[in-house]
Amino acid sequence: MEHKQLxxxxxxxxxLAAAIEAKKNGVDDLLILERDACLGGILNQCIHNGFGLHTxxxxxxxxxYAKRYIDQVNEHSIxxxxxxxxxxxxxxxxxxxxxxxxxxxxxxxxxxxxxxxRERPRGALNIPGFRGAGIYSAGTAQKLVNLDxxxxxxxVVILGSGxxxxxxxxxxxxxxxxxxxxxxxxxxSSGLKRNIVQCLEDYHIPLFLEHTIVKILGKDRxxxxxxxxxxxxxxPILGTEKEYACDTILFSCGxxxxxxxxxxxxxxxxxxxxxxIVSDSLQTSVDGIFACGNVLxxxxxxxxxxxxxxxxxxxxxxxxxxxxxxxxDFVSIEPKGKTRYVIPSxxxxxxxxxxxxxxxxxxxxxxxxxxxxxIDGKKIVRFPRRIMAPxxxxxxxxxxxxxxxxxxxxWIESE
Amino acid sequence: xxxxxxxxxxxxxxxxxVLIEQGKVCSVKGNTCPRGKAYxxxxxxxxxxxVTTSLPVVDGDWRMVxxxxxxxxxxxxxxxxMELLQDVIVQAPIQIGEILVENIANTNVDLVATREVHKx
Numbered sequence: 001m002e003h004k005q006l007x008x009x010x011x012x013x014x015x016l017a018a019a020i021e022a023k024k025n026g027v028d029d030l031l032i033l034e035r036d037a038c039l040g041g042i043l044n045q046c047i048h049n050g051f052g053l054h055t056x057x058x059x060x061x062x063x064x065y066a067k068r069y070i071d072q073v074n075e076h077s078i079x080x081x082x083x084x085x086x087x088x089x090x091x092x093x094x095x096x097x098x099x100x101x102x103x104x105x106x107x108x109x110x111x112x113x114x115x116x117x118r119e120r121p122r123g124a125l126n127i128p129g130f131r132g133a134g135i136y137s138a139g140t141a142q143k144l145v146n147l148d149x150x151x152x153x154x155x156v157v158i159l160g161s162g163x164x165x166x167x168x169x170x171x172x173x174x175x176x177x178x179x180x181x182x183x184x185x186x187x188x189s190s191g192l193k194r195n196i197v198q199c200l201e202d203y204h205i206p207l208f209l210e211h212t213i214v215k216i217l218g219k220d221r222x223x224x225x226x227x228x229x230x231x232x233x234x235x236p237i238l239g240t241e242k243e244y245a246c247d248t249i250l251f252s253c254g255x256x257x258x259x260x261x262x263x264x265x266x267x268x269x270x271x272x273x274x275x276x277i278v279s280d281s282l283q284t285s286v287d288g289i290f291a292c293g294n295v296l297x298x299x300x301x302x303x304x305x306x307x308x309x310x311x312x313x314x315x316x317x318x319x320x321x322x323x324x325x326x327x328x329d330f331v332s333i334e335p336k337g338k339t340r341y342v343i344p345s346x347x348x349x350x351x352x353x354x355x356x357x358x359x360x361x362x363x364x365x366x367x368x369x370x371x372x373x374x375i376d377g378k379k380i381v382r383f384p385r386r387i388m389a390p391x392x393x394x395x396x397x398x399x400x401x402x403x404x405x406x407x408x409x410x411w412i413e414s415e
Numbered sequence: 416x417x418x419x420x421x422x423x424x425x426x427x428x429x430x431x432x433v434l435i436e437q438g439k440v441c442s443v444k445g446n447t448c449p450r451g452k453a454y455x456x457x458x459x460x461x462x463x464x465x466v467t468t469s470l471p472v473v474d475g476d477w478r479m480v481x482x483x484x485x486x487x488x489x490x491x492x493x494x495x496x497m498e499l500l501q502d503v504i505v506q507a508p509i510q511i512g513e514i515l516v517e518n519i520a521n522t523n524v525d526l527v528a529t530r531e532v533h534k535x
Contacts, residue, residue, distance in 0.1 A: 047483075197421055
């Protein structure tokens, strides 16, 4: 059987950054497996600007951001295979994949999972009605418009006000469609303020908060939708239904890490992030399998995906070269207060040297609050925050010297 | 005349109440930091946007080439630009950063490719 020091599954922003960093840190026998026909992942269809402000201090579009990393992959002669889809991984790190050459298996010393995430589909939303033509996830519509040059419809209603939905409201409008409404079941949008203003308000597209679709009209083709207001329990209120004629419905109702392969490898998973449980070296519960990017937890900004993936690449290189010792000496980091989850959720006290970047989200909007770190029950630091919201990932750094006492508990509290 | 704006600088999204006379900002209320005031001035007096879109390609390894205005253009020109681009088709090969339309809609800003497209 063929062996590799390192396999990277996925050639999107996470996989590219991880591969580059692993190569820079001394891993030569590595390979990126990408199922699409090109590298870059979802960035290829994200033709709008706003990427790279943190990394490159300029505002790039998705394809431009991807190009910066693809160029580095080529400069470092990092091998990759396109049109190649991984079918399974087992806990011995045998990776089975399919391509035009048929099915192959490579046994990897280390694996970096960088498969990204998927959109929550209509089927997961329980919306009654036929399965007529004209129903798309916002990302599918984005691909059709931006990469295939095909406008899926002329009269559009969008459910969900995540950033992809907002971006597509503007994109469809610019291409000549009429977006009649964006409905959001929550009392607030999970999208960036900038997108609310520049994608909806600029084009006078109404946003209906606390509204949802209760019925899709039309059998072979969508003919309309019925929107209704929802109560505090997110249940439709009888008598508030209003019908909108449309030929297209887009869903932008959240993203879910794509972890079927992780389940096969029997990784311990976090029920909140829907990603793997990882330590500060981004190593999962299986030795030598690392995870980063949207497959680990859904990010807002690609810059942070790249940063996280670079760390995974560096740590995978240490593992391959024998510099990352196996440890049992972990302290767990627990979310407290309105902190919903933390990544990583444990820190290696014995082998870890670097400060630990902790990323997390809060469960509800907090104004004039703070993030507080408790080590062994004692408050170590307080980071004030004017505003925290579920739609914005928070990042703090834990100094390694705070951990010198070998603590038995770390809490990250948002209040 | 009073106008309501939502500040886009941070997730706080302050509601700004802007007093405008003859197209000029006289006062800004509701902002909680200086960035809000600056945003109100630029948004009322010179609202500008970068326009991104994609254009069909002939003989390329991509069917469409993504592109952007190299700098922000006046907001009221967006419709005119999209109209102008309706019939534009681009011939591969295309370099990233290559000018696809010069001085688009007399904005003194070029429309440039944001992706490389190889000829097939």
